[in-house]
Amino acid sequence: TQLLEQSPQFLSIQEGENLTVYCNSSSVFSSLQWYRQEPGEGPVLLVTVVTGGEVKKLKRLTFQFGDARKDSSLHITAAQPGDTGLYLCAGTGTSYGKLTFGQGTILTVHP
Amino acid sequence: EAGVVQSPRYKIIEKKQPVAFWCNPISGHNTLYWYRQNLGQGPELLIRYENEEAVDDSQLPKDRFSAERLKGVDSTLKIQPAELGDSAVYLCASSLEMDNEQFFGPGTRLTVL
Secondary structure, eight states: OOOOEEEOSEEEEETTOOEEEEEEOSSOOSEEEEEEEOTTSOOEEEEEEOSTTOEEEETTEEEEEOTTSSEEEEEESSOOGGGOEEEEEEEEOSSTTOEEEOOOEEEEEEO | OOOOEEEOSEEEEOTTOOEEEEEEOOTTOOEEEEEEEOTTSOOEEEEEEETTEEEEOTTSOTTTEEEEOGGGSOEEEEESSOOGGGOEEEEEEEESSTTSOOEEOOOEEEEEO
């Protein structure tokens, strides 16, 4: 069974601060995705990374896939209250098309 | 284009009662997924359909859970009888094909008393 561990589980910060969320596994993933989920809604895909060492930027969000494709990070610069939500990483491993999710990081950005 | 539609949005039942959830995927999406998300956790796959065929149901508790996807479009997930531990959000997702981006519905929040 492929597991993904996210840290931290909870993050409470002030507007304007920077933060990093980590997603780690002992298994290799062919691709890794980051989702954001708001209360009462389903997860929404933010980005997919597929190449070891890949870095993708989405406005103030920077995503990195580890060289060995076992870990990933999400960095948010100058967080805003609108960034508040549950951030989930999910990996595709040996089972084609099957996503394994991490337990999520609940981010709260205070104005 | 309409997203994935789920109903009901909320359901409260007593233990041992049956319950059913309905999902209408995005038009043209061949692959449909049912996930369960416990409070404070990430979603866990219950079953995956490719058209009307269940291609991965290894995580579905088959003693009380059943699912169907007639005609390869809409799908229903049933629990009978429900237990206290079944309280969770049940998410439906769809994708054009396997390994394509999955689009999630808003989920059904089930509370078993």
